[in-house]
Amino acid sequence: MEQSYSVASNPVYYEEQNLHVLFAGESQTPPTHQVGPKIYDYFLLHCIETGTGMFRTEQRTYKLGPGDCFLIHPGQLVSYVSDPENPWKYRWAAFSGKEADRTVREAGFSPEQPVAACGGESGIPGALAGIMETFFEGRESGHLTSLGLLYLTLGEAAGKLKAESGPQGKDSQVKRTVKQMIHYMSSQYAHPVSIEQMCASLGYNRAYLSRIFKEETGLSPVTYLLKLRIDKSRQLLRERPELSVEQVAASVGLTDALYFSRQFKRFCGLSPTVYRAVTARQQDR
Template sequence: MLEHVFFKLGVNSLPARGELSVLFSGHAKPVPSHQIGPAVHDYYLVHTVMSGNGTFEIEGKRYDCEQGDTFVIFPEVLFTYAADPVCPWTYRWVSFKGHLAQSLLGSMGITPSEPVVRLGNLRAVTRLYRRLELTLQSSSYPELADLEANGLLRLLLKEFGADNAEKLAFDTLEIVPDIERQINQAVRWLSLKYAQPVSIEDLSRTLGYHRMHLSRMFKRATGLSPMKFLLKVRMERAGELLTESMNLSIDQIAASVGYADPLYFSKQFRKWYGCSPSDYRVNNRIL
């Protein structure tokens, strides 16, 4: 019995395990009244309606879907979906797994009780779906196809999140004062740039604050001045390298945490830990 007017599918032949991993992607136009379910899957399956109409049922609720609607099937959750008997839908889909999937979808407000997203930029989503399907169909290198497909999936999820903005629940979306955001940025900057020459004047200028004001607000937020915080980051990283990288010399570790002068590094290290870098390495060696 004919179930689809057309049906195209791309399968990931080498899906990786991890945060998110695409399993397959495709597009199809079912015949009128074509139905899947009631059933359950052991993976996530997202459908986006390109044209036409249909219905989606999950957790006892029914959703009438049309062009631009995206509905999500969740692992081990009973679902049913069916094409309209008069104007059956055409849709694209992507299936994926991963330990990040549930929390990521939840943070975007996509859950079994809120499984449908109304898209505003269907053209951008369609392009991503097409690239995703083509990648899985045509690549001669499965490992690279998996890498590209997983990247495209993240871009696709970003589009879903952007169109579901009123339901987003990311912690980073909390409204915080401008100075607090700037302090958080300064903390990240110092935590990443500790191995390079650091100027608090340059940092203040970049963030748009006077050095004294930034230092005062930084200490109020962290309990440390910017330079003291930088010293803490450098010393903690030096301690890690001394115990975890036995092949690195003291001079190399000094350079790795931002000290061109090994003697000055050793002096600062002794003030912080109460012993020399060499003694610290001996006393904290990981067996």
């Protein structure tokens, strides 16, 4: 097989980026081709397309093949060598940034777990190839494209790593589902969404979600969503005096201003108009 090596660097560099792809490349390595032992000052993600080889960290040694990914962490002493009979071909991308460490931990990577088995149908090689092709084009907008492709890569790896870690306990699964519900309502409260829509988006039936949500929070999903909307409306009434009560109601996802006023008084003890007047007087003191 013919040896090859190609790399492309990001045409722009930002000093204080939360996440920044530095370069990407590909190589068909020769037999027993070795890198290291050495350390890097950035994250370096490899995905193997064909062939096999060995990846060594400070903790252990991994024999890897097609579809496997390994992530080198900054400051970790590592080495990797291709098989003498079936040398590997791989793609890679290097990245850094203030949020890089948190991002890879969210994906499930760590110095103790640097490998993800993504399989032969993985989309990661294509994403890494896309980063390299984008950098070869030399456009400054390639920075954003490379971030999108990097997130796709880490997202797929995260799914594999979580599957490899085994099934979660019942309690942790319930807590994770309730957090998803809270996040959904917090991001969608301004729209006329329903609890049925939320349940459908999360893939559970309403009775189950309502039960576990109330067990964890003490409130039903309907009450939690309504309370969230009223809390947001109180902020708007205080901070946006130019908005009418109808406009405030619509801004928190309640299109019926009369219903909004009734529910506001139920939670706050005052009508929206009186609440606004009272808080305005307090602020003027």
